[in-house]
Amino acid sequence: MNMKQFLLLIKIKLQMWQNQVKRLTFFELVKFFALSSIGIFFFIGLHFGFYRILKYLETVPIIGKILILKLLAMIFLIFFLMLIFSNLITSLTTLFYAKDVPFLLSMPLSRRTIFIYKFAQTVFYSSWMVGITLLPFLLAYGRVKTLNIFFYLTSSLISLPFFLIAGCLGVILSLLLVHLFPSPRLRSFFLVFTILLGGIVYLLIRLLQPEELAKPDRLTEIIQYITFIQAPTATYLPSWWITSVISAYGVSNLVDFRFYTLLLFGTGLLFLILVLGLAERIYSSAWLTLQSVN
Secondary structure (H helix, E strand, O other): OOHHHHHHHHHHHHHHHHHHHHOOOHHHHHHHHHHHHHHHHHHHHHHHHHHHHHHHHHHOOOOHHHHHHHHHHHHHHHHHHHHHHHHHHHHHHHHHHOOHHHHHHHOOOOHHHHHHHHHHHHHHHHHHHHHHHHHHHHHHHHHHOOOOHHHHHHHHHHHHHHHHHHHHHHHHHHHHHHHHOOOOOHHHHHHHHHHHHHHHHHHHHHHHOHHHHHOOOOHHHHHHHHHHOOHHHOOOOHHHHHHHHHHHHHOOOHHHHHHHHHHHHHHHHHHHHHHHHHHHHHHHHHHHHHHHHO
């Protein structure tokens, strides 16, 4: 990758965003601040909601810490699946349907530089909302466990490979699907599929009946419930690895902290190499094939 070319593309993108901000009308500014205010209230509401849940679970004798660990694992698993499909849908636009792609491909830029630039766009567009949603939960967890500021810095750092792995998986699926099944209706199909998947995830959560956690008088049922939710934690997925890092930090377990941190960053690097290698082989041909069938 030509670093100068990549930084130039980033500089141009930032300049475009700056120009868009300068051209905002009064009505658009009011709309922006109104939506931002709603987002802030939503953020605060999420934080206090998570804080109350975690604070209560922390007081549950014997099994409280186990329940918090399982809740962490379930949340990260749901977010991980959401990130994969978000990256899949977004990459179909940024890599294949974005208006600037033909212009970039016609410029004297290396194909790898163009792909990395569009890949970075994909991961950012797909992850920022999930990151904002995840932040109030981590803030609540840190408050309940009375952790210092280094916990939040560590959480931010280890979230990078977590988002990267999900982004790589989504983009790899996108590249393979466009390469194998080039169709102008592919994006609409996956949008509908994602909506259906969201409904299925919601049904699965309801079947798990998380409200049963709030009934400590039913100890036998809760123990059975804990056994039942062992499966969704998925110890072989990054969602469990980042859960283990956060949990290990809270109890000062340096061995697990180091192991799962290295596992996250190593897997992130491996998937990045894999997606770049795949793009080197099929991205240009897949884009050309898709344009020919449109």
